[in-house]
Amino acid sequence: MREALNQAMREEMRRDEGVFLMGEEVAAYQGAYKVSKGLLEEFGDKRVVDSPITELGFAGLGVGAAMVGLRPIIEFMTFNFSILATDQIINSAAKMRYMSGGQFKIPIVFRGPNGSAFQVSSQHSQALESWYAHFPGLKVVMPSTPADAKGLLKSAIRDNDPVIFLEQERMYGNKGEVPDEEDFLVPLGVADVKREGTDCTVVARSMTVPLALKAAEELEKQGVSVEVIDPRTIRPLDIETIVNSVKKTNRVVIAEESHAFCGVGAELSAQIMEHAFDYLDAPVKRLSGADAPMPYAKNLERLALPDVERIVKAVREVSYLD
Numbered sequence: 001m002r003e004a005l006n007q008a009m010r011e012e013m014r015r016d017e018g019v020f021l022m023g024e025e026v027a028a029y030q031g032a033y034k035v036s037k038g039l040l041e042e043f044g045d046k047r048v049v050d051s052p053i054t055e056l057g058f059a060g061l062g063v064g065a066a067m068v069g070l071r072p073i074i075e076f077m078t079f080n081f082s083i084l085a086t087d088q089i090i091n092s093a094a095k096m097r098y099m100s101g102g103q104f105k106i107p108i109v110f111r112g113p114n115g116s117a118f119q120v121s122s123q124h125s126q127a128l129e130s131w132y133a134h135f136p137g138l139k140v141v142m143p144s145t146p147a148d149a150k151g152l153l154k155s156a157i158r159d160n161d162p163v164i165f166l167e168q169e170r171m172y173g174n175k176g177e178v179p180d181e182e183d184f185l186v187p188l189g190v191a192d193v194k195r196e197g198t199d200c201t202v203v204a205r206s207m208t209v210p211l212a213l214k215a216a217e218e219l220e221k222q223g224v225s226v227e228v229i230d231p232r233t234i235r236p237l238d239i240e241t242i243v244n245s246v247k248k249t250n251r252v253v254i255a256e257e258s259h260a261f262c263g264v265g266a267e268l269s270a271q272i273m274e275h276a277f278d279y280l281d282a283p284v285k286r287l288s289g290a291d292a293p294m295p296y297a298k299n300l301e302r303l304a305l306p307d308v309e310r311i312v313k314a315v316r317e318v319s320y321l322d
Contacts, residue, residue, distance in 0.1 A: 156188065
């Protein structure tokens with residue numbers, strides 16, 4: 001997946017001289033996770049810019065650059081560090097177009113790893129998508145495959161509104177086929193049916209998509225046909241694709257690694273109830289991360305996150321098989 005993200009940035013920087021990358025260690029070190037490998041050599045230090053450890057500062061610089069017509073890509077080494085920059089992201093980037101009566105467009109992408117990593121403990125394992133999706137003016141994107149990562153990032157860079165692009169550190173090494181064409185785009189706000197089924201819908205995103213697909217394979221052996229929906233974009237949300245699936249399967253499990261309280265899963269549950277209540281044969285089941293700070297110990301970390309076994313169990317519960 002890291003190579004797909006690299007290709008997306010490289011192609012868009014070649015296409016548009018207004019696109020530049022800024023963040024901690026993105027240039028000389030070639031990215032903390034090597035996503036920006038080789039970009040400094042090709043585009044130089046005016047377009048691949050190493051910043052000090054000042055998230056609020058370089059996020060604000062990016063917003064200002066977007067206001068005057070450039071297309072910044074601001075990389076946070078981890079989205080946990082974006083918490084320090086939320087004044088610029090939420091109070092400036094998200095609101096400037098509205099508050100200026102449309103005089104300013106803010107074509108900026110804030111990207112980097114979100115959610116759990118491997119034993120980095122509580123302060124570096126937070127899934128922040130529900131936080132950013134709460135605010136009008138921000139688009140929130142979460143790819144689950146290398147192809148989606150490339151196509152969605154290219155669309156995000158070309159978008160005229162601020163985009164929060166949330167990658168998953170555990171998925172940087174994931175492999176998958178990616179189209180070669182430079183005009184390959186995945187539109188924002190369009191969900192994807194990763195697997196078709198008839199008995200239960202699993203709505204998953206980011207890290208939980210491959211888990212849901214493995215669970216669907218296991219459930220197929222047990223005679224249960226599972227449809228897996230990946231929203232890909234949290235905001236704008238393609239609720240129509242999700243509702244159409246629910247109308248077909250009549251049961252829903254929502255799998256997410258973030259906390260359940262006030263989460264994206266809660267919003268999905270509410271919208272499914274509003275649009276497809278009469279089609280439900282069981283209550284919506286949410287499977288989320290533990291309602292606690294992420295532990296450091298590997299065995300406890302594993303217990304705090306959804307896995308294949310729990311998704312299988314949840315589907316069987318809404319199917320009244322357990």
